[in-house]
Amino acid sequence: MGNNPFFHFLALNLFGERRKHLGVIGLSVLLIFLLSSTLFIASSLHTSLLRALEKEPDFVVQRVRGDHLLPVPEEWVDEIAELHGVSRVVPRVWGRYHTEPKGASFLIVGIDFLEEQSHPELAKLVEGIDLRKFLTGKKMLVGEGVAHWMDAHFYPKAFSFLTPEGEFLKVERFAMLPAESSLLSRDLVILPIESARKILGLKETESTDITFNVPNDDEWGNIQDKVSAMHYDLRIISKKESRKAYAELFNYKGGFFLVLYLIVLLAFVLILYQRASQVYSQEKRAIGILRALGWSIRDVLKLKIYETLSVVFASFVLGVSLAYGYVFVLDAPLLRQIFLGSGSGECAPPLVPVLDFSILTSIFLLYAVSFLAAVLIPVWRIAVTDPKEAML
Amino acid sequence: MVRAYYFSALFLLALALAVVGHYLVTDREGLQRSIDGVAALTGLASPALGVAWYEPRLRRFEAAFNPAYPELLPPERQGFIYGELYGK
Numbered sequence: 001m002g003n004n005p006f007f008h009f010l011a012l013n014l015f016g017e018r019r020k021h022l023g024v025i026g027l028s029v030l031l032i033f034l035l036s037s038t039l040f041i042a043s044s045l046h047t048s049l050l051r052a053l054e055k056e057p058d059f060v061v062q063r064v065r066g067d068h069l070l071p072v073p074e075e076w077v078d079e080i081a082e083l084h085g086v087s088r089v090v091p092r093v094w095g096r097y098h099t100e101p102k103g104a105s106f107l108i109v110g111i112d113f114l115e116e117q118s119h120p121e122l123a124k125l126v127e128g129i130d131l132r133k134f135l136t137g138k139k140m141l142v143g144e145g146v147a148h149w150m151d152a153h154f155y156p157k158a159f160s161f162l163t164p165e166g167e168f169l170k171v172e173r174f175a176m177l178p179a180e181s182s183l184l185s186r187d188l189v190i191l192p193i194e195s196a197r198k199i200l201g202l203k204e205t206e207s208t209d210i211t212f213n214v215p216n217d218d219e220w221g222n223i224q225d226k227v228s229a230m231h232y233d234l235r236i237i238s239k240k241e242s243r244k245a246y247a248e249l250f251n252y253k254g255g256f257f258l259v260l261y262l263i264v265l266l267a268f269v270l271i272l273y274q275r276a277s278q279v280y281s282q283e284k285r286a287i288g289i290l291r292a293l294g295w296s297i298r299d300v301l302k303l304k305i306y307e308t309l310s311v312v313f314a315s316f317v318l319g320v321s322l323a324y325g326y327v328f329v330l331d332a333p334l335l336r337q338i339f340l341g342s343g344s345g346e347c348a349p350p351l352v353p354v355l356d357f358s359i360l361t362s363i364f365l366l367y368a369v370s371f372l373a374a375v376l377i378p379v380w381r382i383a384v385t386d387p388k389e390a391m392l
Numbered sequence: 393m394v395r396a397y398y399f400s401a402l403f404l405l406a407l408a409l410a411v412v413g414h415y416l417v418t419d420r421e422g423l424q425r426s427i428d429g430v431a432a433l434t435g436l437a438s439p440a441l442g443v444a445w446y447e448p449r450l451r452r453f454e455a456a457f458n459p460a461y462p463e464l465l466p467p468e469r470q471g472f473i474y475g476e477l478y479g480k
Contacts (some may be wrong), residue, residue, distance in 0.1 A: 011397040048427055055431035109434045125429035180426035186440035242452055321407040341442025352423045353415050
């Protein structure tokens, strides 16, 4: 390859017209960078959330009237537990706590630490936690965002929650949840279930909703029907519905991103075609000279294909590498707020690196094919004309 | 010029290898385990979006309401991007 005259001529052509090629590479890198960054963020969040969804219970039962959630009575737990095929029926206590009418809001989740399942999960999550110390007194675990808010508002050690009864409940800050989990836990406050009930205004015999598992997948429909028939104001949500909704959540094919991508692609092809047409006269003379020297149409097209493919590969590798670094090394400042909201500015959840090769291949093929077409069609038109006319 | 071509190709190859290297070296499972741990403990796998006070935090489990017009459908700021996400 080093002594190949064709390769030498190709390299001369590429670096001889470096201004033109650098302009095209710059534009292509920008487009590929933006598109790849968006898709990297979407696929990372999609993968992480789908995996986390597997840890959720199979069914959630709520009490709804007029689309408003009402507390679920404790008797419903026993009614559901009596059904065959149902396991791990657990009442859940959660709700949003607003610090002021339109201020920061925390997601309060009450955990029954007497339940066997919660201990190992807690120990795994917060390494080195002294569970006995945590369970004595009113203590809470807070997410990174809550910890930052508390530090900024001079609540370094404890926070007094205002209950619906008008009383203050002071809870000590015990530990912060791992920063790596801030995708879910940024605004999370984990409390013992009794404290959570007081803060959210629930009685001892009430909970926000009830969850249960059905180990046999074939029984899901049957159990769902039986539970739905128990009460008129009961709503049941299954994990299958949630999984389907999550699959659509960050699906770039779903409308918005596809429309944007098509518009961007069309604009890119138009710009390239216009750019290729601008160098029409110089290109025409150069190709005419090559044809006059004895180059066949095939040789001319081969030269242009290799030249274009070099630019395509360079742009693609640069664009994707920059996008990867921007998303997974720098945690996508600015762009992540499109997906995670403006409140994620201070505490950026680290994004799990996900390389979806099907997406990368699609980007490459769409970009390469449109670029090749925009460049090769004018070149072919010139190559098939008479060399004497081409050199005029 | 050929040397410049080789250097450019080597630079791009190094860039690609750096990306692959970072991907292989990063503790992806450890990151995901933290997220899974929170979901397993709380039973809630909804992302902590920067939502406004009138938007649901747990999109499948709570309905947002506008205190001024409680019977109106909630304005879904993220709905246009993400599509519907109700477990109904």
